[in-house]
Amino acid sequence: DQQVKQNSPSLSVQEGRISILNCDYTNSMFDYFLWYKKYPAEGPTFLISISSIKDKNEDGRFTVFLNKSAKHLSLHIVPSQPGDSAVYFCAAKGRETSGSRLTFGEGTQLTVNP
């Protein structure tokens, strides 16, 4: 039962253009969402998060949008840079869960071409 799904295993964009990574979830009890970036041979690093009471959060080139009715969130990267090439994971936390347990999607490999 994959409660968080990233349906695109890979995405390729040109440098300077917008990258849009998508994530869908099924559990209506999720109340907090996060995006992580992962380079090979390294652990994931936190990028940006959003609470379920908001529909948008922006941090520099990164913006996360949350559509609760559609149970969908997206990460926009503008402008995309070659250094952004990595695997991106979305993750969610359920309000019924204490502690730090997160449910992750399968990841999307982003490639930004110079």
Next chain:
Amino acid sequence: KAGVTQTPRYLIKTRGQQVTLSCSPISGHRSVSWYQQTPGQGLQFLFEYFSETQRNKGNFPGRFSGRQFSNSRSEMNVSTLELGDSALYLCASSRGGLPTNYGYTFGSGTRLTVV
């Protein structure tokens, strides 16, 4: 400040053996969570320890176990290894506070290969 340290980085074991992986969290962090990453599966939650107590547990068989010491360092153990246990094992530490303050920091992982 020092990050999350996982040892060893790479490990090759034979089916049927057992393995112990170690995770040293960031100083001051009391929560340690373990995840298994396999291709196409994302990160699957194994368990979380907070102040030496298991606070959450994922859907893994009993062959997977863990513990946390008084200095917050954590170990996970996998007994009777199977080929399907080959994966990258990641630990993440945090202060373990309110849900809106994750400050989740991952280590670089231990790559376990079972042959």
